[in-house]
Amino acid sequence: MVLARATKLHKTYSLGKTKVNVLRGVNLDVQQGEMLAITGASGCGKSTLLHILGALDKPDQGTVSLGGEDLFAASTWRRDAIRNKDVGFVFQFYHLLPEFNVLENVLMPRLVGTSMTKWFASSRSARAKAAEILDTVGLKDRLKHRPKELSGGERQRVAIARAIMNEPRFLLADEPTGNLDAKMGKGIMECLRGLNRNGQTIVLVTHDPNIANQADRQVRLVDGRIEA
Amino acid sequence: MYKLFLTFRYLISKWVAVFSILSVWLCVAMVLIVFSVMDGFLDNIKQHSRGLLGDIIIDNSTLQGFPYYEEFSAYLKEKMPEEIDVVTPVIYSYGILREPVSSFTKPVRIVAIDFDSYCAVNNFRESLYYDRYYPDTTSLGLVQQPVAGIDMKGNSILPERLEAAHREYLKNRDEDKVDHTDIAEPDYRSPHGVGGFEQHFGLPGYEGNPLPGIIIGTDVVFSRDRNGVYNRNILDRGAEIVLTILPLTSRGTIAENPIPVAMRNIDDSRTKVYEIDKICVYVDFKLFQEYLSMGPLERVDGSFTEPRASQLLVSLKDGKDYNKALPKIEEVWNEFLGTLAGNVTRYEADLLSGVGVDTWETRQQAFIQAVEKEKVLVTILFGIISVVAIVLIGVVFYMIVLQKTRDIGIIKSLGATSVGVAMIFIMYGAIIGVIGGILGILTGTTVVANINEIQSWLAAFNPSLQVWSPEVYTFDRIPSVVKPSVIAAVFLMAVLTSTLGALVPAMKAAWVWPVKTLRYE
Numbered sequence: 001m002v003l004a005r006a007t008k009l010h011k012t013y014s015l016g017k018t019k020v021n022v023l024r025g026v027n028l029d030v031q032q033g034e035m036l037a038i039t040g041a042s043g044c045g046k047s048t049l050l051h052i053l054g055a056l057d058k059p060d061q062g063t064v065s066l067g068g069e070d071l072f073a074a075s076t077w078r079r080d081a082i083r084n085k086d087v088g089f090v091f092q093f094y095h096l097l098p099e100f101n102v103l104e105n106v107l108m109p110r111l112v113g114t115s116m117t118k119w120f121a122s123s124r125s126a127r128a129k130a131a132e133i134l135d136t137v138g139l140k141d142r143l144k145h146r147p148k149e150l151s152g153g154e155r156q157r158v159a160i161a162r163a164i165m166n167e168p169r170f171l172l173a174d175e176p177t178g179n180l181d182a183k184m185g186k187g188i189m190e191c192l193r194g195l196n197r198n199g200q201t202i203v204l205v206t207h208d209p210n211i212a213n214q215a216d217r218q219v220r221l222v223d224g225r226i227e228a
Numbered sequence: 229m230y231k232l233f234l235t236f237r238y239l240i241s242k243w244v245a246v247f248s249i250l251s252v253w254l255c256v257a258m259v260l261i262v263f264s265v266m267d268g269f270l271d272n273i274k275q276h277s278r279g280l281l282g283d284i285i286i287d288n289s290t291l292q293g294f295p296y297y298e299e300f301s302a303y304l305k306e307k308m309p310e311e312i313d314v315v316t317p318v319i320y321s322y323g324i325l326r327e328p329v330s331s332f333t334k335p336v337r338i339v340a341i342d343f344d345s346y347c348a349v350n351n352f353r354e355s356l357y358y359d360r361y362y363p364d365t366t367s368l369g370l371v372q373q374p375v376a377g378i379d380m381k382g383n384s385i386l387p388e389r390l391e392a393a394h395r396e397y398l399k400n401r402d403e404d405k406v407d408h409t410d411i412a413e414p415d416y417r418s419p420h421g422v423g424g425f426e427q428h429f430g431l432p433g434y435e436g437n438p439l440p441g442i443i444i445g446t447d448v449v450f451s452r453d454r455n456g457v458y459n460r461n462i463l464d465r466g467a468e469i470v471l472t473i474l475p476l477t478s479r480g481t482i483a484e485n486p487i488p489v490a491m492r493n494i495d496d497s498r499t500k501v502y503e504i505d506k507i508c509v510y511v512d513f514k515l516f517q518e519y520l521s522m523g524p525l526e527r528v529d530g531s532f533t534e535p536r537a538s539q540l541l542v543s544l545k546d547g548k549d550y551n552k553a554l555p556k557i558e559e560v561w562n563e564f565l566g567t568l569a570g571n572v573t574r575y576e577a578d579l580l581s582g583v584g585v586d587t588w589e590t591r592q593q594a595f596i597q598a599v600e601k602e603k604v605l606v607t608i609l610f611g612i613i614s615v616v617a618i619v620l621i622g623v624v625f626y627m628i629v630l631q632k633t634r635d636i637g638i639i640k641s642l643g644a645t646s647v648g649v650a651m652i653f654i655m656y657g658a659i660i661g662v663i664g665g666i667l668g669i670l671t672g673t674t675v676v677a678n679i680n681e682i683q684s685w686l687a688a689f690n691p692s693l694q695v696w697s698p699e700v701y702t703f704d705r706i707p708s709v710v711k712p713s714v715i716a717a718v719f720l721m722a723v724l725t726s727t728l729g730a731l732v733p734a735m736k737a738a739w740v741w742p743v744k745t746l747r748y749e
């Protein structure tokens with residue numbers, strides 16, 4: 001079953017007078033429950049594609065449908081809600097909020113998606129859930145720590161915990177191991193594979209073949225298209 | 229929910245926010261202080277400028293005054309019985325006050341009044357010192373000096389009339405209304421000048437020959453100590469004092485040689501308008517009309533001149549509007565002039581033709597308007613200050629937004645809307661406005677409440693810091709009341725400006741395009 005389908009995606013950046021055609025008609029299907037790796041040379045547009053798949057960026061042309069819903073035909077508000085509920089992002093540089101502790105960072109997607117009144121009713125269960133997720137990624141003792149007190153691998157695990165807090169249908173990871181040494185990277189990959197085994201759909205961007213090989217399926221982005 | 233959460237977290241983790249709070253705090257305190265003082269000043273002026281006038285004033289602003297004032301008073305009351313309450317004549321002149329013992333002299337403005345009706349027209353009575361502590365013992369008629377005696381227990385006692393009056397005062401005293409700058413010493417009998425240390429053993433009584441009473445503007449003779457309390461020791465109640473006057477004829481020439489009039493200091497008046505209190509003395513109307521040769525004088529042909537007064541003060545009955553009464557009174561005046569036609573001398577006609585009718589407000593308009601304009605000016609200045617505060621908060625927040633662009637991108641990637649992100653900073657601004665506003669109001673009201681103490685403290689420290697000069701600002705004390713309406717307005721302004729200052733940075737935050745910031749570390 002297809003969870004997400006990208007059709008004829010085009011994206012162009014203009015740098016002064018020169019135009020960079022990053023995506024030139026990308027077609028891609030992501031199957032429900034699979035772990036897909038997108039590979040390609042540096043600067044070929046992998047991140048751009050991932051952002052468009054996650055409704056964080058807009059294509060110049062083409063459509064993305066997520067579970068049958070056309071992302072870019074929907075309103076901005078709807079896209080914001082989809083990003084909150086249906087998509088989880090993991091970035092190369094973790095991107096945790098430095099003013100908040102680990103637990104609060106993980107709770108953040110839930111906070112964003114909940115109104116004040118509802119929050120007071122549900123905060124207890126949300127906290128319990130966040131703590132449980134942090135337990136599964138092996139950070140049960142670090143709830144009150146600030147991000148800067150953690151190692152890179154631990155930070156990335158917090159980022160993963162945050163990404164799955166709202167049980168998204170779609171987990172998008174952009175070079176999740178790119179900033180980590182081999183050992184820590186391995187831990188992160190195990191963590192993602194574990195999630196995938198439990199049915200989480202994951203799209204992974206990497207230029208490391210070793211990482212890509214751990215995915216169910218690999219596609220390669222060359223010259224702005226998906227190479228078969 | 230995340231909005232509040234982020235707002236508060238940024239509030240406590242960003243020390244630059246302290247600067248915005250500080251700027252709001254200081255601005256609010258300053259605005260509150262300056263505005264309250266200005267406002268209090270204006271209120272004081274409005275309140276006190278009515279002070280010793282009546283609702284309506286009739287005069288020709290000359291020293292000679294005008295004749296037929298008695299006839300007109302009667303005529304006016306007859307024509308407008310519904311409106312007119314009291315009409316009282318006043319004579320203004322100038323003289324020299326001399327205290328015989330110390331030979332202290334001072335030029336003074338003489339205000340000759342009919343005590344009872346003058347007190348009925350305005351608040352003069354409330355300004356009297358001895359009349360408050362010894363009610364109904366002040367009059368401008370002939371008096372002797374009261375002298376304290378010693379009773380069986382060795383206590384100083386006053387003549388029974390004064391003792392009875394004081395008991396009356398103590399009975400009706402309202403603690404809240406006691407003006408502590410008035411009272412020189414806890415035992416204020418001796419400073420009242422009735423006892424003193426030259427004890428008269430035996431019975432209290434009255435001494436000296438009966439002389440007409442005079443009420444002296446408090447600041448004419450007395451000065452204050454550091455705490456603002458008047459020292460009345462230098463002139464006892466009932467002490468003899470000489471007022472030298474220069475009588476004028478109806479033509480404005482000096483009628484006779486200067487006349488020294490021996491009088492007794494019966495009371496002192498503090499209207500709290502320094503311009504009045506430092507120069508005016510109050511004497512009996514009938515007596516001084518005669519002394520100043522404004523009374524009926526025999527002409528060579530055996531006929532008499534008409535008595536004159538400088539001014540008529542009119543008070544209206546309760547609830548009557550002086551602005552509505554004014555044209556009617558003007559009309560009555562013109563009618564009255566008609567009835568006189570042909571029966572007046574040339575000089576009298578000249579004096580009468582100069583007579584005008586005004587409300588007290590138009591009389592003091594120039595003064596009131598000047599202050600009102602100052603208030604407008606100050607308000608405009610505050611507008612500019614507010615703009616400065618807005619810009620400052622704007623800059624501080626812009627810094628915060630720039631610093632937090634990546635975090636804003638992260639929050640947006642988690643599904644936050646642009647409006648939501650903008651709200652974080654708008655709420656941030658509003659909270660800074662609330663905190664700064666509350667601190668500023670606390671500071672401002674404290675300063676205003678103690679502004680006179682602060683002033684005297686500063687002045688004691690260095691006399692050049694005496695910024696409030698009673699000569700310039702009319703009132704002897706700096707107004708020190710903060711109105712709740714002013715507090716509310718200033719607080720609202722603070723919250724509004726802070727929110728406004730946060731608006732541009734908030735929009736900047738809303739515009740953050742997440743992918744740009746998330747691509748890099």
Ligand SMILES: Nc1ncnc2c1ncn2[C@@H]1O[C@H](COP(=O)(O)OP(=O)(O)OP(=O)(O)O)[C@@H](O)[C@H]1O
Binds near residue numbers: 044046
């Ligand atoms: N905002 C932008 N303006 C102009 N050019 C941009 C912008 N964002 C990205 N690009 C360009 O688009 C191309 C694709 O960028 P993208 O980050 O998607 O590549 P990538 O495959 O993820 O590279 P990497 O492996 O280094 O992460 C690059 O050449 C980049 O320079």
Ligand SMILES: [Mg+2]
Binds near residue numbers: 048
């Ligand atoms: Mg990339």
